Amino acid sequence: MQLFYNPDVTESTVEFTFPKDESKHIAKVLRKKQGDELQITNGRGWLFSAEIILADIKLCKAKIVSKKLQDKKPYNLHLVVAPTKMNDRYEWFLEKATEIGIDTITPIICDHSERKVIKTDRFEKILQSAMKQSLNCFLPKLKQPITFKDFVTKDFTGQKFIAHCEDTERKSLKKVLKSQTDIIILIGPEGDFSVKEIEMAMANNFIPVTLGKTRLRTETAAIVACHSVAFANE
Numbered sequence: 001m002q003l004f005y006n007p008d009v010t011e012s013t014v015e016f017t018f019p020k021d022e023s024k025h026i027a028k029v030l031r032k033k034q035g036d037e038l039q040i041t042n043g044r045g046w047l048f049s050a051e052i053i054l055a056d057i058k059l060c061k062a063k064i065v066s067k068k069l070q071d072k073k074p075y076n077l078h079l080v081v082a083p084t085k086m087n088d089r090y091e092w093f094l095e096k097a098t099e100i101g102i103d104t105i106t107p108i109i110c111d112h113s114e115r116k117v118i119k120t121d122r123f124e125k126i127l128q129s130a131m132k133q134s135l136n137c138f139l140p141k142l143k144q145p146i147t148f149k150d151f152v153t154k155d156f157t158g159q160k161f162i163a164h165c166e167d168t169e170r171k172s173l174k175k176v177l178k179s180q181t182d183i184i185i186l187i188g189p190e191g192d193f194s195v196k197e198i199e200m201a202m203a204n205n206f207i208p209v210t211l212g213k214t215r216l217r218t219e220t221a222a223i224v225a226c227h228s229v230a231f232a233n234e
Contacts, residue, residue, distance in 0.1 A: 001039050001135060002030070002038075002039065002132075003039050003040070003041055003047075003131075003132040003133075003135055004018075004022065004026075004038055004039065004040045004041070004132065005040070005041055005042075005043060005128050005131065005132055005139070006018070006040050006041075006042060007042050007043055007044075008042070009040055009042045009046070009048060009064075010042065010046075011046060011067055011069075013048075013064055014063060014064060015053070015061060015062065015063045015064070016050075016061070016062060016064075017059060017060070017061050018059075018060040018061075018062070020058060020059075022060070023056060023057060023058060023059055023060035024057045024058070026038070026052070026055065026060045027055045027056055027057045027060055028057050032052055032055055032060075033052065033055050034052055034053060034054065034055050035051065035052065036051070036052050036055070037049055037050065037051055037052075037065070038050050038051075038052065038062060040062075041131070041132075041137040041139075042137075043128070043131065043137070043138065043139030044137075044138070044139070045069050045070045045072060045137050045138055046067055046068070046069055046070070046137060047067065047068045047069075047070055047137050048064050048066070048067045049064070049065050049066040049067070050062035050063060050064050050065060051063055051065050070136075070137040070138065072138065073101060073103075073233065074179070074180040074233060075179065075180050075181055075182065075183065075229065075233050076103045076104070076158070076182040076183070077101070077102050077103050077104070077183050077185075077226065077229050077230075078103060078104040078105075078106065078156075078182070078183065078184045078185075079097065079102055079104070079105055079106075079184075079185055079187065079222055079225065079226060080105075080106045080108045080151060080184060080185065080186045080187065081093065081105065081106075081107065081108065081187040081218065081219075081222045082107070082108050082109070082110050082113050082187065082188050082189035082218060083107050083109075083113065083115040083116075083118050083145070083189070084115065084189070084190065084217075084218050084219055085114045085115055085190060087115075087122075089217070089218070089219045090107075090123075090218075090219060091122070091123065091126050092219055093218075093219035093222045093223060094123055094126045094127055094130065095126055095129070095130040096130075096223050096226075097140070097222060097223060097226045098126075098127055098130035098131055098134065098136070098140055099130055099133070099134040099136075100223070100226045100227055100230050101136075101226070101230050102140050102226055103138070103140060103141065104140060104141045104142075104143065105127075105140055105141070105142050105143065106143040106144075106145075106146060106151065107120075107143075107144075107145040107146075108145070108146060108147070108148055108151055108186065109145055109146065109147045109148065110148045110188055110189050110193060110194070110197060111148070111193070111194040111196065111197060112188070112189050112190070112191030112192060112193070112194060113189045114189065114190065114191075118145045120142055120144070120145075123142055124142055127139060127140050127142060148193075148197050148200070149200065152186075152197075152200055152201050152204045152206060153204060156182070156184055157182055158181050158182025158183055158184065159176075159177070159178060159181060159182070159183045159184070159207070160183075160184045160204075160205055160206045160207065161173060161176075161183070161184065161185045161186065161206060161207050161208075161209045162185075162186040162193065162198060162201040162202070162206040162207070162208055162209070163185060163186065163187055163188070163208075163209050163210065163211050163221055163225060164188060164192055164193045164198050164208060165188075165192045165215055166192070166193075166195065166198060168198075168208065169208070170208045170209055170210040171207060171208070171209050171210070172209065172210055173185075173209040173210065173211055173225060173228055174228050174231075174232070176207065176209065177228060177229060177232040178232075179232050179233045180233065183229055184206075185209075185225045185229075186201060186206065187218060187221050187222045187225065188218065189218060190217070190218060211224045211225060211228070212224065
């Protein structure tokens with residue numbers, strides 16, 4: 001099954017038109033014709049089956065023939081991850097985390113961050129592509145970049161963790177995770193969080209955790225954290 005993404009389709013939509021680039025892909029690349037069926041999601045949990053009523057490379061139209069609301073996960077995972085020096089590493093994290101199951105992503109600017117200017121347009125496209133590839137009907141929310149101080153001082157519900165590499169007391173993430181609850185995990189930049197940031201997070205009730213015995217890259221740590229939460233909720 002190939003899944004298409006269209007945020008404008010709702011449960012009350014009867015007919016809709018694909019944008020020009022997708023119309024060309026449907027009619028020319030996939031060679032779909034009138035009467036063929038497509039699967040579409042709006043990224044908000046709905047899976048629609050649609051029948052093509054006009055297959056044209058410039059204008060492809062379809063009508064909804066059935067719809068189903070996908071079950072939402074029993075937990076909400078929010079990963080707060082510092083941008084990596086190389087953009088492709090962060091993009092890899094976004095792709096894999098979407099496939100595994102993540103709800104919200106926030107790029108966080110830290111004391112040791114080497115990249116402090118982030119363009120999120122391409123990140124959004126990667127999330128959409130990964131959602132379609134994994135046949136998931138929930139598109140993760142990508143928040144605007146925020147400084148460490150501004151983020152950790154906000155009010156949140158659920159469990160709050162900061163994963164760092166300092167040689168201080170830390171708990172194993174896998175041992176303290178609770179299932180079916182909201183979870184926020186902070187992942188630092190290549191140079192890790194500063195001692196000041198760790199202390200600030202702890203002062204705001206973030207629990208310091210370790211993700212294993214080896215030192216992980218930022219994007220690897222984020223994926224390990226994401227998978228640990230998914231595994232704890234199986």
